[in-house]
Amino acid sequence: MRYAFAKRVQHLQSSAVRDLLKITDKGDVISFAGGLPDDDLFPVEAVEKAFAKTFQSGGKAFQYGPTEGYIPLRQVIVDRMKQKGIPSRVDDVMLTTGSQQAIDLFARVMFNPGDIILTENPTYLAAVQVFKSYEVTIIPVESDEHGMVPDDLDYKMKKYMPKCVYVVPTFSNPAGKVWSLERRQHLLKSSRKKKVIIFEDDPYGDIKFNEEETYTPISALDNGDRVLYTSTFSKTVVPALRTGWIKGPHQIIRMMAQAKQAADLHSNSLSQHALYHLSCDFDLDGHIQKLRKAYYNRMKVMQRLLDEAQMPGLSYIEPKGGMFFWVSLPEEVNTAGLLTTAVNKGAAYVPGAPFYVSEPKHNTMRLNFTHSTEEKLEIGMKILMDVFKEAIEEEHQRV
Ligand code: PMP
DSSP: OOOOOOGGGGGGOOOHHHHHHHHHHHSSOEEOOSOOOOGGGSOHHHHHHHHHHHHHTOGGGGSOOOTTOOHHHHHHHHHHHHHTTOOOOGGGEEEEEHHHHHHHHHHHHHOOTTOEEEEESSOOHHHHHHHHHTTOEEEEEOEETTEEOHHHHHHHHHHHOOSEEEEOOBSOTTTOOBOOHHHHHHHHHHHHHHTOEEEEEOSSTTOBSOTTOOOOOHHHHSOSSSEEEEEESTTTSOGGGOEEEEEOOHHHHHHHHHHHHHHHSSOOHHHHHHHHHHHHHSOHHHHHHHHHHHHHHHHHHHHHHHHHTOOTTOEEOOOSBSSEEEEEOOTTOOHHHHHHHHHHHTEEOEESGGGOSSSOOTTEEEEEOSSSOHHHHHHHHHHHHHHHHHHHHHHHHHO
16 A cells, blocks of 8 residues: 655655665674764663662652753753853753754754755754755755855855754764864854854764863854754763753743654653763763773774775865764765675775765765774774775776
């Protein structure tokens, strides 16, 4: 039977790449595809203790709770954001089912079909899927390693009069880059001038490799009414707790809370209570430091392996944090076309093309370096580089 789905579901359909990558989760394929933290670095004992305390503390954590989330955890988040220079009040913070839900609820309450949003190109694929599902028109802004290029941003602000600019300015997914302070300030200035909202998605900000450097969130530069800021415990504690948050202008957060009531009443209270206990009893900042060191070492291993491949035409920007290398390969390599070969040989990556809003570059790919041990990084990268080298050789013979 053919079911008459709504028009908007066309943007929800699975892609061939995603189907193929699903297989890699099961077999012995070394996968650099998912944006996954390392299983062995999960603070299992601390999470266990936090849940034990939650269970001991009685019925409240088992009951329905407020849509905006457990107030003590929101207070913890307010305090943690303050350390990053982001001013907020508990009332302006809502807990969500991962920051992914924050993106969805925001889009749900803000966009009419045909509204325009500016993004980088490439940008976070699952945000693009959300925006498309609400029939938003996405216009890419030119960007370089420092962020959106000011001239192009200003030109597109004027030409398209967007409702919002969506950015991942700190250790982006997929490009692994960090915006300069000047570009952050410019975006804010430009958005103020045109009365445009900024949606700052910051799941990776804590995973920074240089303790000395600070990357001021755009939200910390704002006077409170222009920027929405979302982050998550997925990368610093565990993704399974599905707890993220959004901070922003009270009116927007209130509207999003109404949309959340319709979506799921509230997010998982047990997770929220456990995260509260965890943040009181566990040295979360110490844990984050441990993650930074471990992920930095893995990033360096992957970087060495990329360099040792000595492939003319291969380029990347060294990530200053986060979880990804964004790699450009020689023009003749089509990463989507070679994925099946790579998976059959035992290693996976995400081809770059799906991350582009327009004009995809087929010779790009995203590599995650946080999920694999050094040994797996060595083996997997050898497989990948051999696949690409072979393809280049074949192409040269053909021409
Ligand atoms: N934004 C970006 C840029 C991401 O990479 C991710 C995770 N892949 C998310 C949001 C969503 O994370 P979560 O829902 O686990 O908080």
